[in-house]
Amino acid sequence: MAIAEPIYELVTSFPQDQAREILTFAESIRAKYLNGNQPSSKVAPVPWAELVYSLAASWTEGFPTLEDIRANSGQDILQ
Numbered sequence: 001m002a003i004a005e006p007i008y009e010l011v012t013s014f015p016q017d018q019a020r021e022i023l024t025f026a027e028s029i030r031a032k033y034l035n036g037n038q039p040s041s042k043v044a045p046v047p048w049a050e051l052v053y054s055l056a057a058s059w060t061e062g063f064p065t066l067e068d069i070r071a072n073s074g075q076d077i078l079q
Helices: 004-012 016-034 048-056 066-073
Strands: none
Touching: 004 016
């Protein structure tokens, strides 16, 4: 832990916002090495249609219809 002491001394001399940046950097380094042996992407790809249908219920009433989009563009949009 000998390295921790000079790091601590240095960081305590910084303003709060700079010390926060160092903390964020240190946390990213730790995460990089903790996750280093794991695959970079754990999420399986989702087919486009499935993604659209899963999100459809989350769209609010203010979501524009195709007609609204066409009216604002001044041209016909291919379906």
